[in-house]
Structure formats: structure tokens, C-alpha cells
Amino acid sequence: MQQANRPGTAEPPRRAGSRAFLTAMVVDTIGAGVWVTFSLLYFTEGRGIPLSAAGAALSTGSVAALVLGGLAAGSFADRVGPYPAAVLSCAIRALVFPAYLWADGPAQVVAIAFGVSLGDRLYWAAHGGLVAGITSDEQARRRFFALLNSLRTMGLGLGALAVAVGAALERWFGPAFWTAIPLLNAAGFAFAGVLFWRLGTRFPRRRGTTAVETGGYRGVFANRRFLAFTGATLALTLASVAFESILPIYLRWLGMPLWLPPVAYVLSCLAIPAFQPVALRWGSGRAPMRLMARSAVLIAAGLAGFLLLVGRDVPTAALLMVVLVLVFSLGEALFGAVAMVIVLDFAGGSAAGRYGACYQLVWGVAGAVGPGLNTVLFAVSGTAPWLVLAVALLAAALVYRHLDRTAPPGPDRSRGRAVAHPRRARAR
Structure with missing residues (x-):
């Protein structure tokens, strides 16, 4: 059995490519945090949908993804492995975020919220296996999960900041800001997906480990x-x-x-x-x-x-x-x-x-x-x-x-x- 590290220290990741792994996790986690704080104001201010209708549509799409995909995401991640599941989660969100630009009613908002939430469900089902695969020491895992929690919080803060900046600069830049945020988020998820895919090809899942x-x-x-x-x-x-x-x-x-x-x-x-x-x-x-x-x-x-x-x-x-x-x-x-x-x-x-x-x-x-x-x-x-x-x-x-x-x-x-x-x- 591997000897535990001294208290307060963490074992370095066992595998090469940890920087690419961490970069992918950073992009994914911050992008998801931005979605939480940005989405409601985007549909109300950026697309002109009434607040009550936008809120109800977002909740409907999110709950539908939770009911239909919450447990299924875990089964999928165990069957194909955490890297393919993470790639699919990023691909879904990279494809869904540009749809913001055409959303003009509650039905489209429901579809977008469902897609983004389904991608989130897949990511969170896979991220435990991702961290477990790159570390073997419990203290290192704590550090990774602590970092991810910090990034999630920073993503929420960045989303709130983006909302404030967008509201302040809208008179000068018009709708350009509202167009840029979904496209930037889509590009970020696409980039994270490519990194997860490259890491998955370098470290294929071993036979006999599927569930x-x-x-x-x-x-x-x-x-x-x-x-x-x-x-x-x-x-x-x-x-x-x-x-x-x-x-x-x-x-x-x-x-x-x-x-x-x-x-x-x-x-x-x-x-x-x-x-x-x-x-x-x-x-x-x-x-x-x-x-x-x-x-x-x-x-x-x-x-x-x-x-x-x-x-x-x-x-x-x-x-x-x-x-x-x-x-x-x-x-x-x-x-x-x-x-x-x-x-x-x-x-x-x-x-x-x-x-x-x-x-x-x-x-x-x-x-x-x-x-x-x-x-x-x-x-x-x-x-x-x-x-x-x-x-x-x-x-x-x-x-x-x-x-x-x-x-x-x-x-x-x-x-x-x-x-x-x-x-x-x-x-x-």
C-alpha cells in the first residue's frame, strides 16, 4: 500500500498531462458558474423575455434534466469512463450555448436550460472519477476538490460581475455584450472538451474497470x-x-x-x-x-x-x-x-x-x-x-x-x- 504523504502536503498527480487536465477543469467549472448567474438576466435583458416566464422556463428545463438525466449520467460515466463522459458534457454545452442568440420565447429557454443542465449532470457525474484517476493520495484529492469548489465560487462571482458590466456598458456597446458571453462560453466548453478528449486518448480506460x-x-x-x-x-x-x-x-x-x-x-x-x-x-x-x-x-x-x-x-x-x-x-x-x-x-x-x-x-x-x-x-x-x-x-x-x-x-x-x-x- 502506498505510503501516505505528510500532513499538509499533497502528492503530485501521478500522470503527465496534469496541467492540461487542470486547465480543462478550470474552464469547465468557471463556465458552469457563469451560466448560473448570467442566464436569467440574459433572457430578460438580452432577449426581452418577461422575468416570470424566463424563470419558470429555466426551472422547467433544469428539473427535466435532473429527472431524466440525473442518475442516467452516472451510469453513462461508469460505462464509458470519466473522460468520454466529460467530453460529451462539454460538447453538449458548446453546442447549446450559441442557441441563446435565437431564443425568443419560453419554449426555447426550456430547451436551452435542459441542454446546459444535462451537460452539467454529465460533468458532475464524471468529475469524481477524473480526480480519482489523476491522484492516488487522499490529501491530493482534498486539494483538487477544494480547488474545484473555489473555481465554482469564482465562476459565480465572474458571472455576477459580467452581469453588472453588461448592464453598465449596454448603452455604449448595445447588444454586442449579450452576444459575446454565450459565444465565449461555448468556445470555452469546446476548448475544455478537446483537452478532455486528448487526455482520454493518452490514458485510455483499462479493460475490466467498467461498471x-x-x-x-x-x-x-x-x-x-x-x-x-x-x-x-x-x-x-x-x-x-x-x-x-x-x-x-x-x-x-x-x-x-x-x-x-x-x-x-x-x-x-x-x-x-x-x-x-x-x-x-x-x-x-x-x-x-x-x-x-x-x-x-x-x-x-x-x-x-x-x-x-x-x-x-x-x-x-x-x-x-x-x-x-x-x-x-x-x-x-x-x-x-x-x-x-x-x-x-x-x-x-x-x-x-x-x-x-x-x-x-x-x-x-x-x-x-x-x-x-x-x-x-x-x-x-x-x-x-x-x-x-x-x-x-x-x-x-x-x-x-x-x-x-x-x-x-x-x-x-x-x-x-x-x-x-x-x-x-x-x-x-
């Missing part, structure tokens, strides 16, 4: 520990959605100025990447399940702290908001560094696509039901969303701690890894 004979998702759904982990993680994904969707409404409900919500959002986009090295050093040598529990507690503290904003004056609220956002962001950074490491441990190397796709469903479900759930809770009381989410997060922390304490013994247990039972970790 054709594993029996589909039966092994995944029989793994009760994995299902418990995934169910608990839904609380963290709902918290992320709440921070992005209901926080601005909550601050306006408190009578806070219009500048405070975007300041909080920008601070989080900067803090999460900045905290990734801190999270990696803090988590070095510690069991991933324990780190997930700490992440849940930190995020719960950040959200529950929003209750303290009630009755505060603007300067006090702004200062308190900075502290709370930093606490929340530290929890998010820790979450991003270890969650997929745990998923790969459960997968055991034989069904990374299926386990990854099943895990990614919690993000899709949170994105689909989170805004509606938060709206209902907010109608009951302005503070209800934060109370409910904080309680759910603390319950998730207890689940993670239970999974850590009851983990079966294994060869990696001494290194603090979350090891699933060998019969349950592999899909049959």
Missing part, C-alpha cells in the same frame, strides 16, 4: 451508510441555496440598505476560495466525516447568527454580517474540500459515476425545492428559514458523527479516512 457488470444502482441504494450521508448533506445544500436566494429578501425585510446583500454575496465569493488553504490545513489528518460535522456546525452558526440582525442599526448589522458570512464561508470551504472524497471512498473505485450522480442529486433537489421551501418558511416568519435550517444542519452534524463512530474497521482507518463496508461500498 457494466455491477448491476446498476442496486449496490448504491443498498448502501445505507452512503444514503445516510447523502440525506444529511441535503441540509448543507439547502443552506447554500438559502444564502443565495432568501438572504437578500430577509435583509430587505429588516429594512437594510440595498447595498448590503450584494456586499455579503461578493464577500462570500472571495472568502470561500481564501479559506480553502485554511480548511485543508485544519482538516489534515482528520477523518472526513468529522470534518463534515464541523462544516455543518459552522454553517449552522452562520445562518442562526442572522437572527441577531433583528433590531440592529445599519453599521452594527453590516459588521455582524461580515463576521457571519466569514463563518458561513469557512464551513462551505471545509464542505467543498472533503464531501467528494467521502463519495469516492464509498464508491470504492468501481462506480464513481453512479455514486457521484446520486450524490449530486441533492444539489439538484436543493436547487429545485429550496427557493419554494424558503419562501413558505419566510411567509410564516422572517426568521423561520434560518431557525429551520440551523436545526437541520445540527441534525446533519449528528448523522456525520454517528457515521464516523460506527465506520467499520479497514486498512485506511488509521489514517482517518471514511471507509465504507467493502460489500456496500461497491455497486454490484
Whole structure:
């Protein structure tokens, strides 16, 4: 068995071509982040579609892709390998993004959202296997996943910046800006797809490693520990959605100025990447399940702290908001560094696509039901969303701690890894 690296260090990628691999991941992840923040304003401002119609169409297309392609993407990634799945995901989005230029109604928006979301589903089903194939050390995997989480956050920030710049410069450049963004995104995904394809031809999938004979998702759904982990993680994904969707409404409900919500959002986009090295050093040598529990507690503290904003004056609220956002962001950074490491441990190397796709469903479900759930809770009381989410997060922390304490013994247990039972970790 390969000796683990010293705490705080990461093993270099085992294979040549890691720079091309990382470049492809950077382009793909940032492009996906830009889509999240850019799409709604593009269809409303750039194409003149009413806000309610554009929002409903985007949700419809995304949910359809989640239902029809969420689990199927995992099966596909396991059958053909992570590199071909990543190439197809990039090709789909490279072909779909230029269709933005001809979208003039909800039906076209639904089709575009379906295509982009399906490409995302494929990418996220494959990306665990991609990282597993380029690293063999757990600390290196943590660093890779932490980097990808930072890039995703940066992509969201770049999307928000692009929206702001486009709105400010539209009077001088007219529709050229709205035309350029989809085409640039399409070119970026095409470039990433070429890199993934070249890497896939250099490192072909070995025979005998496909999951054709594993029996589909039966092994995944029989793994009760994995299902418990995934169910608990839904609380963290709902918290992320709440921070992005209901926080601005909550601050306006408190009578806070219009500048405070975007300041909080920008601070989080900067803090999460900045905290990734801190999270990696803090988590070095510690069991991933324990780190997930700490992440849940930190995020719960950040959200529950929003209750303290009630009755505060603007300067006090702004200062308190900075502290709370930093606490929340530290929890998010820790979450991003270890969650997929745990998923790969459960997968055991034989069904990374299926386990990854099943895990990614919690993000899709949170994105689909989170805004509606938060709206209902907010109608009951302005503070209800934060109370409910904080309680759910603390319950998730207890689940993670239970999974850590009851983990079966294994060869990696001494290194603090979350090891699933060998019969349950592999899909049959």
C-alpha cells in the first residue's frame, strides 16, 4: 500500500498531462458558474423575455434534466469512463450555448436550460472519477476538490460581475455584450472538451474497470451508510441555496440598505476560495466525516447568527454580517474540500459515476425545492428559514458523527479516512 504523504502536503498527480487536465477543469467549472448567474438576466435583458416566464422556463428545463438525466449520467460515466463522459458534457454545452442568440420565447429557454443542465449532470457525474484517476493520495484529492469548489465560487462571482458590466456598458456597446458571453462560453466548453478528449486518448480506460457488470444502482441504494450521508448533506445544500436566494429578501425585510446583500454575496465569493488553504490545513489528518460535522456546525452558526440582525442599526448589522458570512464561508470551504472524497471512498473505485450522480442529486433537489421551501418558511416568519435550517444542519452534524463512530474497521482507518463496508461500498 502506498505510503501516505505528510500532513499538509499533497502528492503530485501521478500522470503527465496534469496541467492540461487542470486547465480543462478550470474552464469547465468557471463556465458552469457563469451560466448560473448570467442566464436569467440574459433572457430578460438580452432577449426581452418577461422575468416570470424566463424563470419558470429555466426551472422547467433544469428539473427535466435532473429527472431524466440525473442518475442516467452516472451510469453513462461508469460505462464509458470519466473522460468520454466529460467530453460529451462539454460538447453538449458548446453546442447549446450559441442557441441563446435565437431564443425568443419560453419554449426555447426550456430547451436551452435542459441542454446546459444535462451537460452539467454529465460533468458532475464524471468529475469524481477524473480526480480519482489523476491522484492516488487522499490529501491530493482534498486539494483538487477544494480547488474545484473555489473555481465554482469564482465562476459565480465572474458571472455576477459580467452581469453588472453588461448592464453598465449596454448603452455604449448595445447588444454586442449579450452576444459575446454565450459565444465565449461555448468556445470555452469546446476548448475544455478537446483537452478532455486528448487526455482520454493518452490514458485510455483499462479493460475490466467498467461498471457494466455491477448491476446498476442496486449496490448504491443498498448502501445505507452512503444514503445516510447523502440525506444529511441535503441540509448543507439547502443552506447554500438559502444564502443565495432568501438572504437578500430577509435583509430587505429588516429594512437594510440595498447595498448590503450584494456586499455579503461578493464577500462570500472571495472568502470561500481564501479559506480553502485554511480548511485543508485544519482538516489534515482528520477523518472526513468529522470534518463534515464541523462544516455543518459552522454553517449552522452562520445562518442562526442572522437572527441577531433583528433590531440592529445599519453599521452594527453590516459588521455582524461580515463576521457571519466569514463563518458561513469557512464551513462551505471545509464542505467543498472533503464531501467528494467521502463519495469516492464509498464508491470504492468501481462506480464513481453512479455514486457521484446520486450524490449530486441533492444539489439538484436543493436547487429545485429550496427557493419554494424558503419562501413558505419566510411567509410564516422572517426568521423561520434560518431557525429551520440551523436545526437541520445540527441534525446533519449528528448523522456525520454517528457515521464516523460506527465506520467499520479497514486498512485506511488509521489514517482517518471514511471507509465504507467493502460489500456496500461497491455497486454490484
